[in-house]
Amino acid sequence: MEGRFQLKTELAIIGAGPAGLCAAIEAAKNGVDVTIIDENKKPGGQLFKQIHRFFGSEEHLAGTRGFEIGNMLLEDAKKYGVKVLLDSVAWGLFPDLTIGISTDKKVSILKSEKVVVATGAIENSLSFPGWTLPNIMGAGAAQTMINVNRVLPGKKVITMGSGNVGLIVSYQLIQAGAEVVAVVEALDHIGGYMVHASKIARMGVKILANHTITKGMGDKFVEKVEIAKIDSNFNIVKGSEETIKVDLVCIAVGLRPLSELCWMAGMRFEYLSELGGFIPVHDENMQSNIKGIYVAGDVTGIEEASTAMEEGKLAGIAVSQALGKLRMRNQEASSILNEARERLRTLRLGPFGEYRYQAKEKIISKYYN
Amino acid sequence: MDKNNLRIENHPVLGEYIKGKEVKITFDGKVITAYKGEMIATALIASGIKVFRYTPKKNMPRGLFCAIGRCTDCVMEVNGRPNIRTCITPVENGMIINTQIGTGQWKEGSN
Numbered sequence: 001m002e003g004r005f006q007l008k009t010e011l012a013i014i015g016a017g018p019a020g021l022c023a024a025i026e027a028a029k030n031g032v033d034v035t036i037i038d039e040n041k042k043p044g045g046q047l048f049k050q051i052h053r054f055f056g057s058e059e060h061l062a063g064t065r066g067f068e069i070g071n072m073l074l075e076d077a078k079k080y081g082v083k084v085l086l087d088s089v090a091w092g093l094f095p096d097l098t099i100g101i102s103t104d105k106k107v108s109i110l111k112s113e114k115v116v117v118a119t120g121a122i123e124n125s126l127s128f129p130g131w132t133l134p135n136i137m138g139a140g141a142a143q144t145m146i147n148v149n150r151v152l153p154g155k156k157v158i159t160m161g162s163g164n165v166g167l168i169v170s171y172q173l174i175q176a177g178a179e180v181v182a183v184v185e186a187l188d189h190i191g192g193y194m195v196h197a198s199k200i201a202r203m204g205v206k207i208l209a210n211h212t213i214t215k216g217m218g219d220k221f222v223e224k225v226e227i228a229k230i231d232s233n234f235n236i237v238k239g240s241e242e243t244i245k246v247d248l249v250c251i252a253v254g255l256r257p258l259s260e261l262c263w264m265a266g267m268r269f270e271y272l273s274e275l276g277g278f279i280p281v282h283d284e285n286m287q288s289n290i291k292g293i294y295v296a297g298d299v300t301g302i303e304e305a306s307t308a309m310e311e312g313k314l315a316g317i318a319v320s321q322a323l324g325k326l327r328m329r330n331q332e333a334s335s336i337l338n339e340a341r342e343r344l345r346t347l348r349l350g351p352f353g354e355y356r357y358q359a360k361e362k363i364i365s366k367y368y369n
Numbered sequence: 370m371d372k373n374n375l376r377i378e379n380h381p382v383l384g385e386y387i388k389g390k391e392v393k394i395t396f397d398g399k400v401i402t403a404y405k406g407e408m409i410a411t412a413l414i415a416s417g418i419k420v421f422r423y424t425p426k427k428n429m430p431r432g433l434f435c436a437i438g439r440c441t442d443c444v445m446e447v448n449g450r451p452n453i454r455t456c457i458t459p460v461e462n463g464m465i466i467n468t469q470i471g472t473g474q475w476k477e478g479s480n
Contacts, residue, residue: 039438040457046437051382065382122439134419134432141436144456149411150386152375153433176377220430221419 005108009035009083011319012099012112014090014261017045018305019297019312020118021073021082026316028080030325035083035110037090037101043077044070045120046140047305049147051175052168055193059343060306067147069305093117093261097292114292114319117262118312121255121276121298126160130216131251139169139252146176154248158225159183160213164192166252171200173250181244182206184213184227186234193352213249214241222249257299265290270366274359275301283368284341285318286311294319303356307347314340375415392462409455409466410436410443421445421455425471445469449476 011027013020016038024034036043050066061069077084085103092100099110123138125131135154139161145153157178159166162185170180180200188209190197201207208227214236215226229240255276262280263269268289269278279301286294296315297308317337320326326333348357378386389405394412403412410433413421420430421443434442438457447453447466451473455466 041459123435132429132431134421134430137432137434137436141433144436145411145414145433146377147383149408149436150377150380150383151411151415152377153414175381221432 005106007035007101007108007110009033009110009112010323011035011114011116012037012097012110013116013118014038014093014099015045015118015120015297015299016040016043016084016086017118017120017297017308018047018069018073019120019299019308019315020045020116021077022309022312023116023118023294023296023316023319024082024312025073025076025080026313027320027325028077028082030317030320030327032320032323032325033083034081035085035112036077037085037088037099037110039087039089041087043074043084043086047073049140049143050305051147051172054306057346060310060347062306066305069309073309090261093265093293095266095290113323114294116286116294116296116312116315116319117265117280117288117299118295118297118308118315119258119261119299120308121302122258123251124254124256126213126251126253128213128215130218130222133216133218134221135247136216136222136249136251139165139250140255142248142250143169143172146172152176152178154246155179156181156246157248157250158213158227158244158246159250159252161185161252161254162187162190162192162197162207162209163252163254164196165255166250167192167196167200169250169252170205171196171203173248174200174203174205178248180205181246182208182227184211185209186212186230188232212236216249217243222246225249255298255302257302259299262288262295262299265293267293267295268367270363272301272359272362274355275303279363281363281367284364285337286315287318289367292322301356301360304347307344307356310340310344310347314344373416375417392460392464394460394462394464394466396466397468403460405460405462407460409445409447409453409458409460409464412460413455413466420468422469422473423471428471444473446473446476449479451475 010033013036016036028034047070048067088103157180214228217224229237267280294315296311434440443455444452
């Protein structure tokens with residue numbers, strides 16, 4: 001280690017994805033000194049691999065593609081003077097709000113008055129014999145390769161999981177020049193939005209409900225998979241096995257919060273399967289049970305980039321208020337916070353949003369009412 | 370699409386792939402063309418390479434898995450240094466990349 005540094009900022013944000021950037025922009029707009037830490041070489045989190053148009057209403061930037069939103073956020077962050085430390089791993093978050101950071105060979109300690117943890121999520125995997133073979137990868141990994149790195153990892157694809165990630169990535173693989181043989185779904189129904197499913201169905205992609213991948217085969221990398229029907233108890237139906245030639249398997253079986261730093265800081269958690277697993281408990285201002293540490297985005301429950309952005313904004317406004325930087329009367333401040341919560345509510349309407357809304361409400365009513 | 374170049378040159382949404390300056394890298398002794406700004410894994414996959422390392426105990430092949438630097442499945446020996454996450458490490462002209470066997474080997478003089 002070449003040196004030890006102590007850095008200072010008013011608001012430290014971990015993660016420069018949609019939630020972290022939005023929190024940063026809102027706080028910086030109010031005159032808060034903001035530093036974002038991100039382990040990647042470029043900010044934007046997973047926004048830059050999302051090339052589809054977002055849903056929602058105009059205020060949620062619906063109709064705009066993910067990477068365009070990423071560019072807009074980066075411009076705003078720059079405009080309001082947000083400092084971004086790239087290539088920097090936050091390896092520790094302590095209850096006294098200090099953050100341990102490694103940048104190349106330097107270690108530094110960042111002291112701040114408030115922290116927002118916006119570390120996002122990681123893809124789940126599915127283990128079956130042969131699942132470790134090269135070219136069996138996360139659907140998000142394939143999406144990164146085609147849309148960010150501009151290279152096609154396989155030409156004949158099977159996708160496991162028909163949630164929105166599985167459906168959208170399958171479509172984007174076709175856009176990138178691949179053939180998608182099938183999307184396999186263990187449940188008896190398609191998991192994601194019908195609009196995404198119809199789009200690939202129209203292009204001739206088979207969506208096989210009540211099926212799973214039972215084997216990945218190949219000498220040095222995947223060359224074939226075996227799929228099979230499963231019954232309502234998720235047992236394999238003997239005799240239904242079928243072998244399919246593929247050179248890429250995309251696993252899209254959900255995501256889980258990337259919450260190591262939250263655990264490390266000593267946050268309280270609640271297990272909510274609707275939101276992807278253990279969720280750090282937070283109040284309606286996104287503050288965790290550790291005073292001064294806020295959470296936003298997928299780390300607080302797996303949703304979408306649009307909800308992550310709104311949660312980030314909410315956290316950014318709440319932090320500004322807590323730091324006494326909102327130049328307005330309390331009444332006005334609470335109406336701004338309410339507006340942010342209202343925008344989140346409208347994103348959680350409909351059959352897909354409603355259960356996530358209910359899950360978030362469960363936390364609030366259990367711990368804060 | 371050329372078997373030896375799996376780059377997506379034209380994309381219906383993203384348009385033409387604007388490449389950086391051409392660089393040469395060496396994979397297991399073989400020279401490969403890559404472009405500045407590309408990750409090592411990108412350049413290898415573009416050249417049809419899928420196996421990045423073999424595991425220490427069972428000698429099983431591994432390749433790209435998460436593509437965002439979290440899972441460490443894609444680590445290789447880069448310029449004499451093992452365990453480099455190739456999905457998030459950009460190429461440099463003259464870079465020497467080797468398939469990593471087990472925990473890999475440190476070359477004298479690398480840091």
